[in-house]
Amino acid sequence: MLFNTGMVLTFFCCTGCSNDKPAEPVTATTVAAVEKPDFGGYETQAQWGEHLVTIAGCNDCHTPKKMTPMGPVDDSSLLLSGHPEKMPPPDVDRKQMESKGLVVTATFTSWVGPWGISYAANLTPDQSGTGTWTEDQFVYAIKNMVSKGLPGSRPLMPPMSMMPVKHMKDAELRAIFAYLKTVKPVSNHSIQPAAPVLASK
Numbered sequence: 001m002l003f004n005t006g007m008v009l010t011f012f013c014c015t016g017c018s019n020d021k022p023a024e025p026v027t028a029t030t031v032a033a034v035e036k037p038d039f040g041g042y043e044t045q046a047q048w049g050e051h052l053v054t055i056a057g058c059n060d061c062h063t064p065k066k067m068t069p070m071g072p073v074d075d076s077s078l079l080l081s082g083h084p085e086k087m088p089p090p091d092v093d094r095k096q097m098e099s100k101g102l103v104v105t106a107t108f109t110s111w112v113g114p115w116g117i118s119y120a121a122n123l124t125p126d127q128s129g130t131g132t133w134t135e136d137q138f139v140y141a142i143k144n145m146v147s148k149g150l151p152g153s154r155p156l157m158p159p160m161s162m163m164p165v166k167h168m169k170d171a172e173l174r175a176i177f178a179y180l181k182t183v184k185p186v187s188n189h190s191i192q193p194a195a196p197v198l199a200s201k
C-alpha cells in the first residue's frame with residue numbers, strides 16, 4: 001500500500017496497552033512510499049563507488065603499474081593496494097628533484113618533490129589498509145585531507161592533497177568507501193612520507 005509524502009496518518013496503539021487505559025494515539029507526520037535509493041543510476045552503492053573510483057582516477061596512483069612496451073598498465077592483482085611496502089625509495093638525486101622538479105616511480109605510487117617523498121596508501125579493506133576504518137573516517141580523511149581520517153592527525157601530502165576528490169559530496173564518498181570494502185584485501189602497510197632532504201640541514 002502506498003501513501004503520499006506528507007500525508008498525516010493516525011494510528012491507535014493496541015499492543016501493550018492495558019484494558020483500563022485508553023489507547024494513546026500515535027501520529028506519523030511523514031509516511032513516504034518506500035523509494036529505491038539513488039546510487040547515481042547504479043543498482044548498488046558499491047557499483048556507483050566503483051564508477052566514481054574509475055573516473056576520478058584513484059587507480060592512477062593507488063594501483064601499482066606493470067610496465068609494458070606501450071607504457072604502464074594497472075597491475076590488477078594489486079588493485080588499490082598502494083605503494084608496495086618492500087619497494088625501496090626511488091633512487092634519484094633528491095636534492096635536485098626537490099629543488100628543480102618532480103619525480104614519480106614507474107609504479108606511479110611514490111612521488112618525490114619539494115615536500116619530500118610520498119607513497120600512495122593502501123585503500124584495500126586489509127588491516128594494513130582501510131580495513132579498520134569507519135565510513136565517517138574515510139569521509140573525514142578526504143574532506144579534510146588528513147591521514148587516516150583521524151582529527152588532529154598529519155595533513156596528507158601532494159599529490160593526494162591536490163586531488164579534486166575533496167569536492168565530492170558525502171554520498172559519493174560513502175559510495176566509494178562501500179566499493180573499497182568489496183575490493184580484494186591486500187596486505188601492504190601504507191608507508192609514511194619522508195621529510196625533504198633540503199629541510200634537513
Ligand code: HEC
Pocket residue numbers: 053056057058059060061062109111118119120121122123138141142146147148149155156157158159160163165176190191192193
Ligand atoms: C596523483 C596521485 C593520486 C591520486 C590520483 C589519488 N591519490 Fe590518494 N593518495 C596519494 C598519495 C601519494 C597518498 C599518500 C599521502 C600521504 O601519505 O600523505 C594518498 C593517500 C590517500 C588516502 C589517505 C590514506 C591514509 O592511510 O591516510 C586516501 C583515503 C586516499 N588517498 C584516497 C584516494 C581516492 C579515493 C582517490 C580517488 C578519488 C585518490 N586517493 C586518488 C596519491 C593519489
